Each structure stands twice: as structure tokens, then as C-alpha cells.
Amino acid sequence: MTKTIASQTSNKHYFLTIETDHAVDCTCPDHQYRHHECKHMRQFNAEVTRAAAFLALKARIAAAEREARVAHRIAFELMMGL
């Protein structure tokens, strides 16, 4: 997958190549000449990491809510002598 990035310092656009959920290439001069992770790749990868952390947190909250519902039902059943 390719993501188009507008340059912040000129009216150029760069193309970020994404494999699975990680930026692996960028057409900006910083990455092309220095061959290190440029700010576009870093930014994208940080966003993916944040999104993954958010989803994991959401899943933990949902699991905690399910457990709380089960605990309430058990408490109710015990109270009612079921």
C-alpha cells in the first residue's frame, strides 16, 4: 500500500510504502539519501503503534466490563438463591 504525504516545507508530495502496518520506504530526500527512517516513516509508525495501543486498551476495557457483568449476575443469583 502507498500513502501520499504532502511535504511540510514545499509543495511536493512524497510516497510512503507501507507493508502490513509498517512504513518501509519513503520517496522523500531524507530517506532516499540518508537511508534512515525519515520523519514521515516515523510519524506513520508512531500512529500505528498508538492505534494498536488504543485497540488493546479498548479490548481490555471490554473484557473487564464482561467480567463485571458476570460477577454481577453471579452475585444476583447467589442473593436470589438460584
Ligand SMILES: [Zn+2]
Ligand atoms: Zn520521508
